[in-house]
Amino acid sequence: MIMIIAAALLQVLAFLTSKVIPFAEKFALLQFKRRRWTQRRQQQQGQRGKPRRNNVGDEEEGTETEDEEVEVEMQEVDEEVTVPEEREKRPKKRRKFSIELEDVEMHSESLAPPPAPSIQRSSTPQAALPTFPLPALPNPPSKATLALQGLDKALVDADIISPSKTLHIPPDGNIDGGTGLSEKMRKRLVDLGITELFAVQTSLLPFLLPSDPMHRALYQPYNPPRDVCVSAPTGSGKTLAYVVPIVEILSSRIVTRLRALVVLPTRDLVMQVRETFETISKGRGLKIGTATGQHSFPHEQVQLVADHSTSLRGGSSKVDILICTPGRLIDHLKETPNFSLQHLRFLVVDEADRLLAQSFQDWLIQVLAATRPPKNPLKHTLKDLADTTLTPRSDTTPNPTPDALAPAFLHLLPYPDVPSFITERKAASCQKLLFSATLTRDPGKIAALELRIPKYFIVQGSSPDEQEDAILDVVTEKFTMPDTLKEHMIICSAYEKPLVFFHLVHAHDITNALVFTKSAESTNRLVRLLNFFQNARTSETSNYKNIVVQAYSSDLPTAERKAVLDKFKSQEIQILVCSDLISRGIDISHVSHVISYDSPVDMRKYVHRVGRTARAGREGDAWTLVEEQEARHFKLMMKDAHHLSEVKRLRIGEKQLAPLIPHYETALSHLKDLYSRS
Incomplete structure (x- = not known):
């Protein structure tokens, strides 16, 4: 019984499907044609409201033709609106096109022709859509901006000196004329035919020779001097700019210690700088030595160090000023007993760009380490010092007292009970002076120098307003x-x-x-x-x-x-x-x-x-x-x-x-x- 009922229901469903779906399809198609007819009718009415510029006969003929087409189309629509049973009795006509129901629903709107502009008239104009500019990349930064990125602030605050600037040297009297030179030095320079200072000397000498005597002291452990970097053209007087202040400050020394070290790239330049030192320091009693490898190593050791037999913490020196090449300097640091740099007041690196570009057995790292006191103070008792560190003067009496330690090295004293102010950390008094016509701009090499609050002097430009341009010229290697x-x-x-x-x-x-x-x-x-x-x-x-x-x-x-x-x-x-x-x-x-x-x-x-x-x-x-x-x-x-x-x-x-x-x-x-x- 159930099977019979199910079969009957299937027959009814099949009948309805065969009748209803074609009717729905036909009805959708009919609605599409009606909308199309309505749009065409409205378009014709809009065109009739406007006078045509053709002949009158043509206008009437065109109107009748359009009315006939509309009536024919409406008759076709009325004929198609019939009951499904009547449609089956009539002979089938050839369909102009076949379309699925889903396609009619989805594409009916897109298939319709666009409405005429006259139909969409309104009293208020439609607002235009907003337009946006096309995306564009920002302008790239200039070379000047890129070059100044990450630049050391000390270089930005450099003193720009005009190459034409000079300063007259008063020959005698107590007035130094702003040079900072003593009367004896001024007379010496005038005797040599030097009556005025060049551009780099006019700014550097007053900076290195301040009027305060405390800043001219050989040792400044609590207020060490600032380091100096100088960039100036060739032939501008850089050698004299550091020879004169070194001679002026070291002339006050009483005991001979190695207090000035000048490092140069070639032997010929060493000999030339030595001649300049000897000429300027005549009558001052300063002792000048060289180390270039021109003579044998034992011969140079005898010329530089006074005592080879006794190991002295403070070192022993026969010269106040040493002019050398970096390779020979490292040899003496490693192999010469009592060769010490702890008393250095000046470390001059002339032609700095070349010396920093070449390693020379990492000379810079070793020299800077020799000028600094050790980070960890050595704590020895008097007995330990006599047994391990110092060589006894005789078979029975040891030498417990180190020889003249620099103030920054006093914490190396072996005594267990010492006042706290002696063990207090102090800075080395060494002042570094860098000179070159093509001063390096590599921040890594500058950082390796461990400069202390550096002061830059740049001989370039003609007015203070050109400071940024002058600094940029140095950074971008635009030489003067x-x-x-x-x-x-x-x-x-x-x-x-x-x-x-x-x-x-x-x-x-x-x-x-x-x-x-x-x-x-x-x-x-x-x-x-x-x-x-x-x-x-x-x-x-x-x-x-x-x-x-x-x-x-x-x-x-x-x-x-x-x-x-x-x-x-x-x-x-x-x-x-x-x-x-x-x-x-x-x-x-x-x-x-x-x-x-x-x-x-x-x-x-x-x-x-x-x-x-x-x-x-x-x-x-x-x-x-x-x-x-x-x-x-x-x-x-x-x-x-x-x-x-x-x-x-x-x-x-x-x-x-x-x-x-x-x-x-x-x-x-x-x-x-x-x-x-x-």
Whole structure:
């Protein structure tokens, strides 16, 4: 029975499905057509309300045609609205299109044509949608902003000194004229022909030589002096800026201790600075020593340390001022007994950028450690000190008293019961002075110096308003050249470069010149080629006068190098061909020309080379021979340093070089024979 009822229900459901669903589909389609007809009717009424600009006959015909189309369409709609039973009896007509019920419901709105603009008229205009600007990246920060990020505040607060600033030195009287110098020092400088201070000296000397006598003391354990960093162009008087205050302060010493240490990169610069110290300190009784490796190590030990047999905590020294290279300094720190830096009042690092760039057995770390007292005080009893630390003077009597410890090292005293003020921590009195024409901007290297409240002096710019620009120039390595320097650039091929050099020397009558090459071998080869060229030209031209040329390089022994340099200073040698050995710090007053036969590979080398001329306000010329394949690199280097516009290009044509070619080819053949035999 249940099965029969279920079968009947299924038949009824099938019947309803077959009848109702087609009717619903037809009804939805009919509604769609009615909406479409209504929209078209409204559009026609709107168009009838407007006068047409065609002919009258055309307008009437168009109206009748439109009415007929509407009536036909309405008849079709009425015919389709019938009962499902009647629809089955009538013959089936061909359907124009077939559509599913879901598609009609979902897409009926999208299939309808857009309404005419005339239907959507309203009294108030519709508000426009708001527009938003397209997203854009912010402007990138400038190079100046990036360069100043994370800059040390001490460098931001640096003293900017105009290169033209000078200060007159009063020769006598109690008035120092703002220099901070004693009457004896002022007389000495005037006797040497120094009547005014240069830019860097005008600010540095009053800072290092304050009027308060307490700040000139040799020991300042409770109020140690501030450290100093100086960036100034070559030839601006940096050496004299630290020699004079060191001599002034150390002249008050009674006992000889090593109180000033000057570290330099080369032996030649050591000898030059020693001559300056000896000249300025004449009559002061100060003892000056050097350590460069020029003499044997035992010989230097005897010259520097007074006592080798007894171990003394305070050290023992025969010199007040030591000028040295970093490698030899480390040797004495490790191997020389009683060589101590605890009494240092000044630590001078000249040409700081080069010394900080090269490790030299980590010389800086060891030197700074030797100037500081140990962090953990040694606590020894008198018996322990006699047994382990001190060497007895005789077989029976020990020496319990350390020899002259510096105030910052007094906590090393072995006595168990001492007042608290002796064991109190004290700072070292060593004042660090850094000098360079190209002072490093690497914060890591500056931090390694452990500067104490550093004070920066920058010789650059012309007014206080340019302080930020001057600091930015130092940070971005925009170097300042002397105003009296004229710079030239000559671009040529590798074959023509010797010819261009010979033409430059003879056409511009160049004497008192330094010629820089890339190596010692290049130096010797160029000197021989120039001598062969002059001999070939002299054999054909009787009125030609040879120029005395000499090589100066690391291949020469120290004594011979000194002799060559003395001859050049006395102008017995007109042209000195050298490597970069003397490109830093060497001061030869009569040098009027600097020729870079081999172009420098970086801007720092260029600055130090051309800095050998136009010193102390004198005029000078700098010439750079650039090979064609090096021209792009050289120009980019100058452009990055914002200095390309200052270098004038000089053109030398083939007609100017043609007369020199026969003599040049003869010189080349002689040079070839010389090297083939060797």
